[in-house]
Amino acid sequence: MSPVPHLPLAELGRLLQCDTPPPSASTQTLAGWKMERDDAPIFSYLYRQHQPRRHLEFGTWQGFGTCLCLESCAATVWTLNLPDGEAKFDGSWAYGERVTDESQSPSGAMRVNFGQDEAGPRTYHRTDAASYIGRLYREKHLGHRVCQIYCDSCIWDTAAYPSGFFDSVLIDGGHQAEVVISDTRKALPLLRTGGLMLWHDFCPLPDVIAAAPAVQGVTAAIETLRSELDQQCSALFWIDPSYLLLGIKK
Numbered sequence: 001m002s003p004v005p006h007l008p009l010a011e012l013g014r015l016l017q018c019d020t021p022p023p024s025a026s027t028q029t030l031a032g033w034k035m036e037r038d039d040a041p042i043f044s045y046l047y048r049q050h051q052p053r054r055h056l057e058f059g060t061w062q063g064f065g066t067c068l069c070l071e072s073c074a075a076t077v078w079t080l081n082l083p084d085g086e087a088k089f090d091g092s093w094a095y096g097e098r099v100t101d102e103s104q105s106p107s108g109a110m111r112v113n114f115g116q117d118e119a120g121p122r123t124y125h126r127t128d129a130a131s132y133i134g135r136l137y138r139e140k141h142l143g144h145r146v147c148q149i150y151c152d153s154c155i156w157d158t159a160a161y162p163s164g165f166f167d168s169v170l171i172d173g174g175h176q177a178e179v180v181i182s183d184t185r186k187a188l189p190l191l192r193t194g195g196l197m198l199w200h201d202f203c204p205l206p207d208v209i210a211a212a213p214a215v216q217g218v219t220a221a222i223e224t225l226r227s228e229l230d231q232q233c234s235a236l237f238w239i240d241p242s243y244l245l246l247g248i249k250k
């Protein structure tokens, strides 16, 4: 199978057939890349140009990506997250942070206390569970445009959604290859012709893949799915530089 083609970021407008130029590429190396700083302008551009009315996002976390969509267009966003957060293979939390100022955290957070040290109480919050899920869109008073779904995406029942219901989809939930494969296979029939399919944490460069387990999972999934994607997408490109794979549904 041939490698996924690269699309220079500067040519994204041409692919989307729009006159507005894309944002300039970040000057960061991909090794030091941050979604919130370096991919966010690309996401906003895609949503502004595409103007989805119904957007689906696998993996809400605190709602940063959902806000990018909500603030770039008039879409309603359907988004899924595990209600109690993701666990690593050893049972530890995939997303947690030490909290020193409880007043900055949403009430009802899942927490663990490990006593005290010189910096104060050693309190950790699980940031992809309970009231942390989607906190950013709620804090921005955008919750009326979000349908939050609390479940494991692998057992999400899509039967109630007509085919072609969504204008765009972002796959950014569990990054294990089997989860990305399952999410992609659920999403593709729900995406309309001409709709945008986005996968976050995709990058085909071997040094980036070697350094990031999340990228390893997504890249392996895309390799497995490749012939299905080639059949169902009129375009499939890695946006260079970014951690984004873009497909356009046939």
Ligand SMILES: C[S@@+](CC[C@H](N)C(=O)[O-])C[C@H]1O[C@@H](n2cnc3c(N)ncnc32)[C@H](O)[C@@H]1O
Residues within 6 Å of the ligand: 057, 058, 059, 060, 061, 062, 063, 064, 065, 066, 080, 081, 082, 085, 086, 095, 128, 151, 152, 153, 154, 172, 173, 174, 175, 179
């Ligand atoms: C990388 S974060 C999502 C980031 C978010 N899309 C953003 O742009 O801010 C991945 C999220 O997917 C959730 N997740 C992991 N596995 C999942 C699964 N099988 N079903 C639903 N959500 C899952 C995690 O709890 C976590 O909140």
